[in-house]
Amino acid sequence: MKLSSNTLKNIAISAGIAAAAAGSASAEDIEAVKPIRTICKAAPIKPESKTIKDFFTAADVNKDGKLSAEEFNNAYRAIVVQEKAKAAKVKHPTPRVHIDNCPGCGLG
Amino acid sequence: MPETQFLQASMPLFEAGDVGAVEWSFDTGWKNGVSEWLTSLIGTYSEAGRLTGHGVHFSLLSADWTQRQQGWLEKFKEEVTRHQYLHHTEHFGFMTAGDFHRSAPLPVPLLESTLKLGRERFAQLAAVAPCPMGLENLALALSVDDALEQHDFLEQIVSPSNGFLLLDLHNIYCQLCNFNLSPAELLDNYPFHLVREIHVSGGSWEPTASSKEPIRRDTHDEDVPAEVFSLLDYVLPRCPNLEVVFLERLGNTLQEHQFDSFRKDFHTLKSIVANG
Numbered sequence: 001m002k003l004s005s006n007t008l009k010n011i012a013i014s015a016g017i018a019a020a021a022a023g024s025a026s027a028e029d030i031e032a033v034k035p036i037r038t039i040c041k042a043a044p045i046k047p048e049s050k051t052i053k054d055f056f057t058a059a060d061v062n063k064d065g066k067l068s069a070e071e072f073n074n075a076y077r078a079i080v081v082q083e084k085a086k087a088a089k090v091k092h093p094t095p096r097v098h099i100d101n102c103p104g105c106g107l108g
Numbered sequence: 109m110p111e112t113q114f115l116q117a118s119m120p121l122f123e124a125g126d127v128g129a130v131e132w133s134f135d136t137g138w139k140n141g142v143s144e145w146l147t148s149l150i151g152t153y154s155e156a157g158r159l160t161g162h163g164v165h166f167s168l169l170s171a172d173w174t175q176r177q178q179g180w181l182e183k184f185k186e187e188v189t190r191h192q193y194l195h196h197t198e199h200f201g202f203m204t205a206g207d208f209h210r211s212a213p214l215p216v217p218l219l220e221s222t223l224k225l226g227r228e229r230f231a232q233l234a235a236v237a238p239c240p241m242g243l244e245n246l247a248l249a250l251s252v253d254d255a256l257e258q259h260d261f262l263e264q265i266v267s268p269s270n271g272f273l274l275l276d277l278h279n280i281y282c283q284l285c286n287f288n289l290s291p292a293e294l295l296d297n298y299p300f301h302l303v304r305e306i307h308v309s310g311g312s313w314e315p316t317a318s319s320k321e322p323i324r325r326d327t328h329d330e331d332v333p334a335e336v337f338s339l340l341d342y343v344l345p346r347c348p349n350l351e352v353v354f355l356e357r358l359g360n361t362l363q364e365h366q367f368d369s370f371r372k373d374f375h376t377l378k379s380i381v382a383n384g
Contacts, residue, residue, distance in 0.1 A: 002125035007152050011122075015115050015145035072342070073290035079335060080285050087313035087322045 110136065110146055111359025117367040121374055122149075129158040129194070131354050134187050135165050135180065154191035160305065160352060161187065161196040168229045168243070169202040169216050176204065185236050194351070195240040197274045197305065198233060200226075200262055201248070212325070215249050218261040226265040234269040242272040242304055247279035247311075247326035255283040255294065263299045272304040272349070277339045278311050278326050278356075284335075285324040291342060300346040308332055308340055308377055309356035329361035332373045337380060344384030353381050 003011075121127050130153045142150075153159040166180050188196070201213035216222045234241040243266050249255035262273055275298075283294060310330035313322040332355070344350070355374050362370060 001128050001153070001156060001158055003122055003152055007148065008119075008123055011115070011145045011148050012119065014148065015112050015143070017112060017116050017119065069292060073292045076284070076335065076338070077288070077290045080288070083333070083335070084285060084313075084321055084324075087324075088320060090313070 110140075110143060111362075113362040113364075114357065114359030115145060115149075116364075117357075117359075117362050117370045118374075121371060126374070126378065129153065129160065129352050129354070131160045131162050131352075132191070133162045133164050134190075135163050135183070138183055150191060154193070157192055157194060159191055159193055160354075161191070161193040163196065163198040163233075165203065166198050166229075166233070167203045167213075168198055168200065168233075169222065169226055170204050171202075171225065172205070174204070181232060181236065184233070188236060188238055193237075193239055195242060195272070195304065196233070196237045197242040197244055198230075199244050200246045200258070200265075212248065213246055215246055215254055215258070217250070217254055218257050218264075223261065223264055226261070227268055230265050230271060231269045234271055240272055240304065241269065242266065242274045244274040244276050244307070245279050247276070247282035247324075249283055249287070252287045252289070255287050255289065258283075259298050263302060266302065271302075273299065273302040274305040274307060275300075275303045275343065275347070276307040276309075276326065277336050277343070278307065278309045278332075280339060281333065281336050282311065282324040282326055291339060295343065298343075298346075300343065301348060303343075303347045304349055304351050306340065306343070306347070306350065306353040307356050308336055308353065308373075310336070310373075328356050328358045331366075331369050332377070337376055340377065340380050341384065344381065353377065 118127070130149065132150050137146075150159060163180075163184065166177065166184075170177065199213045201215050203211050203213045230241070230243060243262055245258060245262060249258060259273075266272060280291075280294060283289060284291065309326065309328050310332045311325050312327045312330055314325055315322050340353070355377050357370060
């Protein structure tokens, strides 16, 4: 959905961030709301097209380039076991405390 | 979402016109107010009919009906008139009980009494919402049986009120990890026809006192794992009534060096949806 340049500009200025949309705003406009930091100026990221098979090794994929349901489930379970084993070796930090002192619940 | 870091990370996406819809966790704004920029952003998507509402703190399956819940319902009545929401959702489980004031939502087993409670509470929400009302699956479960029957529980709660399901794929991933299940075991009998919305997010591992294995939690504080994207690819063709897919991330967990990976997750998600 395209937002108008005015809407984008107002949002950027009221949030106190620099953005392309706020380009026509004066430096004083942005300074007045105490900008926190400049937005990342990295080049736009190109969308990546991914399907299930992109997440698994070639060995997991059938000759026709598709995973059978059984292969998918077996591969998935193996990957999860690996991830858990990796996570078990990591020393975990104290759970984060959310901004309103909710003890690291996230939202769900 | 209310945090400025979230806007900083996502502004290029809004500028490019890539964001088709936004979801507002409206009850997080009741206590602390809503900033000017967020009001403007929500209002813009509301006017375009591309805003959904997501309640967090109702605590659907708390057994006692408390003043807090009554107050929440009264505020919800005001909220539904504030914007043009496409639909609303809340969470399965409970987050308050007695002196237990607040936590991540916790599960309850499927019993006649808990089902009756869930149906009554969900019907209260559906009666207030002037648009479709849905319920989100939970990350936590107390046993493998609880995990396997949760979708049945959800379906039985929402069906009498003509409600829908919000399928959170990272929550599914948490259960796959925590109970060593395969996607087929958890999803083959899922009532996909009821799924109208999908959530995709990252989370974290936490140690437990009772096991050497950590548990996976839906904390919305990391990048999306590849396994969750593969679940999205897996379920998309199975959801004939799907309306919207959201990427979730707590704004206060986004540092500037993570903005790129956040946007990369968004584009990966969008690409999978476009090809799904």
